[in-house]
Amino acid sequence: MMEENISAIATPAGRGGVAIVRVSGKDALALAEKMFTPVGGVRVCDFEPYRMYPGKIDGGNFSDFGLCVYFKAPASYTGEDIVEFHCHGGETLTRGILNQTFRLGARSAGRGEFTKRAFLNGKLSLASAEGIADMINGESEAEVKAGYLLYNEKLTKKATELQAELKTLLAGIDVSVDYPEEDIEEQHIEELKISLIALKEKLSALLAGYATGKKIKSGVTVALCGKPNTGKSSLLNKLLGYEKAIVSEIAGTTRDAVEGTIEIHGRKFNLYDTAGMRESGDKIENIGIERAEAIVRGADVAVFVADASQKLDEEDGRILQMLAGKPLIKVFNKVDTVKDDTETDADVHTSAVTGEGIAKLKELLYAKGFGERSEDAAFLIERRHYDALKRSEEALSRAIFACGSQPLDLIGIDVKEAWDALGEITGETATEAIIEEIFSKFCVGK
Secondary structure, three states, X not given: OOOOOXXXXXXXXXXXXXXXXXXXXXXXXXHHHHHEEEHHHOOHHHOOOOOEEEEEEEOOOOEEEEEEEEEOOOOOOOOOOEEEEEEEEOHHHHHHHHHHHHHOOOXXXXXXXXXXXXXXOOOOOHHHHHHHXXXXXXXXXXXXXXXXXXXXXXXXXXXXXXXXXXXXXXXXXXXXXXXXXXXXXXXXXHHHHHHHHHHHHHHHHHHHOHHHHHHHHHOEEEEEEOOOOOOHHHHHHXXXXXXXOOOOOOOOOOOOOEEEEEEEOOEEEEEEEOOOOOOOOOHHHHHHHHHHHHHHHHOOEEEEEEEOOOOOOHHHHHHHHHOOOOOXXXXXXXXXXXXOOOOOOOOEEOOOOOOOOHHHHHHHHHHHHHXXXXXXXXXXXXXXXXXXXXXXXXXXXXHHHHEOOEOHHHHHHHHHHHHHHHHHHHOOOOOHHHHHHHHHOOOEOO
């Protein structure tokens, strides 16, 4: 399969100024010779790698004037020879050039097949490939940064270092098993236990970063909650910067959660404007209130919204009691309708009309969602990586527990299991099913 030339359009579908058709494989340059005529008399076979050449691109039934660039193996993305045709970005034009590569012997690339070849040719690790997908699909600046750290082998490097330490321990276990001397084995087990504890602490520190990484990937879920007519919908619209929620003076207007997404300091926040919480005889409104309570229970941060012109009552107290134990921001809204901000228990006073307090509210949302602002290396964003690290940690816990009560060869089984789990991140022990699943998430052409 790796001997075949593969080809695909590497740019998004649709009209544009430029499109790219990419070919990878051992005969990529020979294919380019058949369909590209450079200007100036230079021959394709004499192309210098990584240099753009202008010329005529043969599209079969038509021609286009564009550029061709050659990436020579192994110093290319896939580790194979790659040729790219940079043509004008018309759909019919681009498709015609792609079809010409098929007629000349290439086949259509599958999803993520260029990156899969890069992985199989040792150009990048499995985790690094997933980082590329996270960068492409990133919906926030922070997710793109985290994807770049993953692509830049940040997690792979740590996993490889841990594997190297485990491999050293496994070698020591093998020696002790092969040359059993009771006093030496007892001393070795004690030293082994100390080393395993230290490794487990490193794994635990890595796992602790997933809480932040998960929120970077999925966003911080924020529930705006409170009684009806406190201005939750107006506040949502102001935070979003456009009219998303219907605003009305009629209590119970919002009967289902209205959502929107914003970025604060490059990180994603998913905002939910929930139905006003109150006792209601309206069956439909009660369904909305039940959904609101479910959203609040699952939210990362709750924003309690009250009317600044009114005193808190028992209904407000009931809502606040429901929010107990959850990261909470108390907002007293509609300050434009009162002369003095008399409520001292508020975290922030806001006005959806004037915009007062909105900037402070965003800072509070960030603080409650992520803590202090920092350019932290949050690169553990994939659930698959978390699960692999967790299994490695659990295997080490079993090995530590077994020290002193089990023979070394049985302890070695758990240590090897910890090594294997880390190999699923680097790709050393990843199954074909895992590899296929990862690359199936890519677009064709990458």
